[in-house]
Amino acid sequence: MLNAFTVDLEDWYHGIGIPESDWHLYERRIRIGVDKILNILSKHKVKATFFVLGKVMEEHPDIIRELIREGHEIGCHTYSHTELFNLNRENFDHEISKCMELLKNFGIMYSGFRAPYFSIDKRSWWALEVLQKHGFLYDASIYPGDSKRTGIPGYRKDIHLIEEFKLWEVPITTFKILNFDFALGGAFFRILPYHYFAGKLKQVNKNRPGIFYVHPWELDEKHPYLSSLSARRRIPHYFNLGKTEKRLQQIVQDFEFCKLEDLIKNKQS
Numbered sequence: 001m002l003n004a005f006t007v008d009l010e011d012w013y014h015g016i017g018i019p020e021s022d023w024h025l026y027e028r029r030i031r032i033g034v035d036k037i038l039n040i041l042s043k044h045k046v047k048a049t050f051f052v053l054g055k056v057m058e059e060h061p062d063i064i065r066e067l068i069r070e071g072h073e074i075g076c077h078t079y080s081h082t083e084l085f086n087l088n089r090e091n092f093d094h095e096i097s098k099c100m101e102l103l104k105n106f107g108i109m110y111s112g113f114r115a116p117y118f119s120i121d122k123r124s125w126w127a128l129e130v131l132q133k134h135g136f137l138y139d140a141s142i143y144p145g146d147s148k149r150t151g152i153p154g155y156r157k158d159i160h161l162i163e164e165f166k167l168w169e170v171p172i173t174t175f176k177i178l179n180f181d182f183a184l185g186g187a188f189f190r191i192l193p194y195h196y197f198a199g200k201l202k203q204v205n206k207n208r209p210g211i212f213y214v215h216p217w218e219l220d221e222k223h224p225y226l227s228s229l230s231a232r233r234r235i236p237h238y239f240n241l242g243k244t245e246k247r248l249q250q251i252v253q254d255f256e257f258c259k260l261e262d263l264i265k266n267k268q269s
């Protein structure tokens with residue numbers, strides 16, 4: 001069974017509630033994690049999907065060129081990393097246009113989109129129409145469960161076409177533990193024991209591909225520690241960072257992975 005390997009390409013300070021206007025204050029360290037991820041992927045001949053933050057595309061064109069050269073897919077992760085339900089349709093449309101302009105410099109176009117924090121839910125359903133308008137092939141933003149921040153409990157978990165928008169939807173893979181909906185990646189990959197996590201993916205693979213995600217800063221355990229963050233943000237952000245790289249090497253050895261657009265192509269054919 002082919003699973004999707006996805007990376008949300010952002011630096012360590014982009015997804016912890018720091019406003020874009022303050023990002024210039026923090027040390028850029030994205031290269032550290034990117035190099036480690038690319039090494040692991042190339043060693044195992046895995047092509048992945050990188051959902052790139054517009055700001056990262058602007059500041060690190062060298063990374064984008066390298067990803068393209070290596071045959072990875074470039075998807076969109078907005079420009080400012082704001083939850084979509086905290087944007088309106090007009091702001092969102094503007095962010096997408098800005099990212100598309102930036103991507104044009106590399107001579108390619110987007111197929112896929114992932115919202116920051118998987119924030120397409122009932123409050124931001126309109127975002128799918130904006131994606132359709134801009135010609136996206138698929139969205140990978142729905143959290144079929146309750147993440148406490150976002151999510152649509154009871155939403156279907158397979159890759160499917162949303163007829164209303166003629167857009168493929170690739171929900172992030174989630175699984176229930178007690179009353180909580182865990183996702184296949186991010187902090188959950190570091191918090192749960194590896195064998196337990198891998199066992200969950202094996203179960204998923206009986207029916208469908210798993211959609212896995214990781215961030216480059218999760219392989220950079222030495223990035224600055226911000227004690228000022230709330231415990232809710234701080235604890236999952238810094239937990240077990242020293243284990244990510246080894247676990248990543250293990251998971252690409254134990255499972256088959258490809259980029260997301262290849263999973264969609266398989267669906268279409």
Ligand SMILES: [Zn+2]
Pocket residue numbers: 008010015077081115116117
């Ligand atoms: Zn993100």
